[in-house]
Amino acid sequence: MMTFRTTQVYPVIWNEDHVLLIDQNRLPTEYALVEISCYEDMAEAIKTMIVRGAPAIGVAAAYGMYLGAREIKTEDRDEFLAQLDKVAQELRQTRPTAVNLFWAIARMLKTAYETLGSVEYLKETLLKTAKAINAEDLQTCQAIGDRGLEVLPASPAQLNILTHCNAGALATAGYGTALGVVRSAWHSGRLARVYADETRPRLQGAKLTAWECVQEGIPVTLITDSMAAHCMKHGLIDAVVVGADRIAANGDTANKIGTYSLALVAKAHNVPFFVAAPLSTIDWEISSGSQIPIEERHASEIYQVGDTILSPAGVDFYNPAFDVTPAGLISAIITEHGAVAPAELKQFQAKQLV
Ligand code: MRU
Numbered sequence: 001m002m003t004f005r006t007t008q009v010y011p012v013i014w015n016e017d018h019v020l021l022i023d024q025n026r027l028p029t030e031y032a033l034v035e036i037s038c039y040e041d042m043a044e045a046i047k048t049m050i051v052r053g054a055p056a057i058g059v060a061a062a063y064g065m066y067l068g069a070r071e072i073k074t075e076d077r078d079e080f081l082a083q084l085d086k087v088a089q090e091l092r093q094t095r096p097t098a099v100n101l102f103w104a105i106a107r108m109l110k111t112a113y114e115t116l117g118s119v120e121y122l123k124e125t126l127l128k129t130a131k132a133i134n135a136e137d138l139q140t141c142q143a144i145g146d147r148g149l150e151v152l153p154a155s156p157a158q159l160n161i162l163t164h165c166n167a168g169a170l171a172t173a174g175y176g177t178a179l180g181v182v183r184s185a186w187h188s189g190r191l192a193r194v195y196a197d198e199t200r201p202r203l204q205g206a207k208l209t210a211w212e213c214v215q216e217g218i219p220v221t222l223i224t225d226s227m228a229a230h231c232m233k234h235g236l237i238d239a240v241v242v243g244a245d246r247i248a249a250n251g252d253t254a255n256k257i258g259t260y261s262l263a264l265v266a267k268a269h270n271v272p273f274f275v276a277a278p279l280s281t282i283d284w285e286i287s288s289g290s291q292i293p294i295e296e297r298h299a300s301e302i303y304q305v306g307d308t309i310l311s312p313a314g315v316d317f318y319n320p321a322f323d324v325t326p327a328g329l330i331s332a333i334i335t336e337h338g339a340v341a342p343a344e345l346k347q348f349q350a351k352q353l354v
Contacts, residue, residue: 009169009212011051012059014131019063021051024170028211039068039087046094046101049202053171054245054281055137058100061091062130065108069126072119080119084112096293097254097322099246099283104133137173140278141180143336148181148276149188151332151339152239158192159185159238162228165199165256166208167243167276177276178241179212181334186218193219195237199256200225201301201319225258232269240266241334244277251327251342252289253277257320263329272331279335279352282345289324297321 013020019036025048026032034050036042042064045051051060068087074080088105095101111129115122152159161182165171168179175183185191194213199205206222213220223231231237240262246254253259253275266273286292299317303310327342340348 010174011056011170023050028207039064043091043094054098054100055172057098058104059134059173061101062104062108062133064091066126066130069123075119097245097295103280134173140336141172141175144177144276145180145184147338148334160192162195162237162240164197164242164259166204168212170208178243181241181276195221197225229265232271237271239272241274244275244281246292247282248286248289249284250288251345253325254292254322257323260323260325263325267329275330276334295321
């Protein structure tokens with residue numbers, strides 16, 4: 001049995017008969033927990049980004065499926081499954097890009113369809129499955145973090161790593177993917193410092209990644225997104241590690257808007273660019289990144305900060321929340337089973353299944 005290294009940051013917690021979510025919209029100024037007792041509230045929490053980050057959304061949706069199942073008032077199995085399909089449909093409508101959402105819902109549905117017994121027993125099994133998805137993600141992230149150490153540059157002895165957005169404990173069940181690699185590097189004496197892109201427009205880097213690092217005493221320097229090229233040119237960055245929302249079968253990777261420009265800049269400066277993600281983030285049904293649906297969010301994320309309006313009336317806005325980094329710009333994808341060149345993803349997956 002693996003023992004979990006605690007980061008003491010668990011964004012999704014099952015608590016007796018409800019879910020507690022860390023309200024990520026209130027960090028870093030306020031640490032608050034939101035109680036979620038029905039699937040409609042879970043769907044709203046995902047939409048409004050109280051919970052965000054691909055794996056964390058998956059875990060939250062799994063609990064959402066159970067909460068929805070619990071509300072269904074029939075003893076008839078077929079009727080139960082029909083109503084559960086509707087719950088799944090509503091949860092799927094929350095955010096389009098992160099594949100972990102669809103993956104977790106599909107796993108919960110498969111469990112329901114394949115479990116024999118009473119409706120009561122199905123409900124119990126669904127809760128167990130949601131808890132298993134939660135626990136597995138924590139374990140997977142720790143494995144990603146540790147496997148990341150195998151591919152980080154051997155020198156200098158202590159690395160300066162740049163990351164984008166928040167792919168940390170807050171974005172997963174705990175520990176993080178990209179920030180999991182940073183954590184493992186820190187715990188094994190291989191990290192000098194993490195540079196965090198602030199990540200406009202929602203500022204997940206400034207608000208969440210910086211907060212997580214401060215909680216744990218990891219040295220962190222916050223920069224604006226436009227400073228990355230300058231930092232690389234001046235030799236401040238030894239490697240870039242980012243997370244992923246969806247990886248196509250050819251290795252093209254959707255992640256927070258700005259990741260693509262970061263990859264281009266890294267290539268121009270010969271800085272290795274790593275994507276850290278669980279195998280569940282790979283969408284084998286799509287052959288390339290052009291098929292990944294990109295979420296567009298409200299323009300107010302661009303023109304407003306708090307109560308302050310930043311731009312004049314009459315301006316048009318475009319606010320894609322994610323972009324796709326072509327596989328050719330990615331040095332390796334770090335998974336729980338080790339790192340792999342994007343071009344070798346398929347063979348790599350086949351090996352894990354043997
Ligand atoms: O819009 P968000 O905050 O949900 O976007 C999060 C990201 O882009 C993360 O990098 C990605 O989900 C990986 S999280 C381990």
